[in-house]
Amino acid sequence: xxELEPPSPPPGFRxxxxxxxxxxxxxxxxxxxxxxxxxxxxxxxxxxxxxxAEYAALIRRDxxxxxxxxxxxxxxxxxxFRDPHLWETLADPLRHYVLDELPAxxxxxxxxxxxxxxxxxxxxxSLAIFLTELHLPVTFHILATDVDEEALKVAAAAVxxxxxxxxxxxxxxxxxxxxxxxxxxxxxxxxxxxxTFRRHDLLRDQYPLGMDLILCRNVVIYFTPEAKQRVQxxxxxxxxxxxxxxxxxxxxxxxPGSYGLxxxxxxxYRRSRP
Ligand SMILES: C[S@@+](CC[C@H](N)C(=O)[O-])C[C@H]1O[C@@H](n2cnc3c(N)ncnc32)[C@H](O)[C@@H]1O
Numbered sequence: 284x285x286e287l288e289p290p291s292p293p294p295g296f297r298x299x300x301x302x303x304x305x306x307x308x309x310x311x312x313x314x315x316x317x318x319x320x321x322x323x324x325x326x327x328x329x330x331x332x333x334x335x336a337e338y339a340a341l342i343r344r345d346x347x348x349x350x351x352x353x354x355x356x357x358x359x360x361x362x363x364f365r366d367p368h369l370w371e372t373l374a375d376p377l378r379h380y381v382l383d384e385l386p387a388x389x390x391x392x393x394x395x396x397x398x399x400x401x402x403x404x405x406x407x408x409s410l411a412i413f414l415t416e417l418h419l420p421v422t423f424h425i426l427a428t429d430v431d432e433e434a435l436k437v438a439a440a441a442v443x444x445x446x447x448x449x450x451x452x453x454x455x456x457x458x459x460x461x462x463x464x465x466x467x468x469x470x471x472x473x474x475x476x477x478x479t480f481r482r483h484d485l486l487r488d489q490y491p492l493g494m495d496l497i498l499c500r501n502v503v504i505y506f507t508p509e510a511k512q513r514v515q516x517x518x519x520x521x522x523x524x525x526x527x528x529x530x531x532x533x534x535x536x537x538x539p540g541s542y543g544l545x546x547x548x549x550x551x552y553r554r555s556r557p
Pocket of ligand 1 (some may be wrong): 357358359360361362365399400401402403406418428430432434483484485486499500501502505531
């Protein structure tokens, strides 16, 4: 079989996907089949089921098993300031946007940002730190969403272990985190207040509008090309004209111009003005 041909689904997949959709609302058919089938196979042996029919019965009986499956499929790997060099390329375009576009919105303009697919919150809090350090003449609010409720619970608690903070300089750790002994380090209270976490499924929920900045990084890589395109088009519509979309270091948008985005730096796009 060629790498380009979609692999055949494992026996019982259609019914299994319907069960998952019904129980937790996750649309498995929009995920990259090659990765998905491999992960499902791995998961079957982890939970000790012979096939997907048996697994469907298990998640029907036990809701926790269904949520555990969601976490497994959606892959929560994340870190603070992932790809630090790319964060640096965000500073200037953002500064220009704030200085040139936001004053038109009154005397105390507020920047609205969205971390879409925020996982355990590292991306959203990195953004809060980044915006604080930029000292822009605005207040800001970050909406941070994910489909995985377990990841969102970790995000809201905002307590991270030493190894999860590996990407942070000592200066940032001292300034923006409070030590919690054995438990790890918690994001400072005032910074936590700038972020609101909420469950949102990029494949089926309505998108918020009027965003100035969207981070959607390392999320659509798990989707089929069609789902990826749908999500990226919808993200573009969520941005105000001039607003910025920051994507992951392995992602590129196909024909971004056709849905109103222009590339302005590697992995950074701007919503065109009408
Ligand atoms: C690899 S993590 C990326 C986290 C962060 N954006 C980063 O780059 O470090 C992918 C996240 O996408 C989320 N995700 C997967 N499918 C999703 C969907 N349909 N809607 C919203 N989030 C989704 C997963 O739950 C997971 O937390």
